[in-house]
Amino acid sequence: MSLTKHPNFPILANHLKLQFTGNRDLYRIALKRRFMQPAERTLARTMTLPCAACGALMHPFRGSYYAATCRLEDSLRCSRTVKASLEYWTVGKALGYDRFA
Numbered sequence: 001m002s003l004t005k006h007p008n009f010p011i012l013a014n015h016l017k018l019q020f021t022g023n024r025d026l027y028r029i030a031l032k033r034r035f036m037q038p039a040e041r042t043l044a045r046t047m048t049l050p051c052a053a054c055g056a057l058m059h060p061f062r063g064s065y066y067a068a069t070c071r072l073e074d075s076l077r078c079s080r081t082v083k084a085s086l087e088y089w090t091v092g093k094a095l096g097y098d099r100f101a
Contacts, residue, residue: 002091003068003087003090004094009094011040011043012031012043013094016030017029027092029065029095030065030066031064031066032064033064046059047060048060051069052068052078052083053069053070056075068088
């Protein structure tokens with residue numbers, strides 16, 4: 001299941017922003033917690049989704065960033081898959097960035 005299909009996505013989408021890393025077209029999805037209400041922070045912190053690569057249940061919001069896959073300590077290979085890249089692309093496009101149109 002993509003983050004964009006999760007029932008909480010419309011609530012959290014207002015707090016998500018792409019941060020370009022400066023390395024070609026690479027980016028990460030940042031969660032701007034500064035302007036979030038306490039209930040929204042709790043929602044992000046406790047939310048679970050299946051890993052985009054292997055399907056294992058995981059917490060997608062880690063600190064200030066969205067992760068589509070398992071933690072690197074648990075499975076490095078998940079983050080290196082095409083499925084992970086497609087999930088980041090899907091979320092970026094859903095956030096309305098024309099670069100992904």
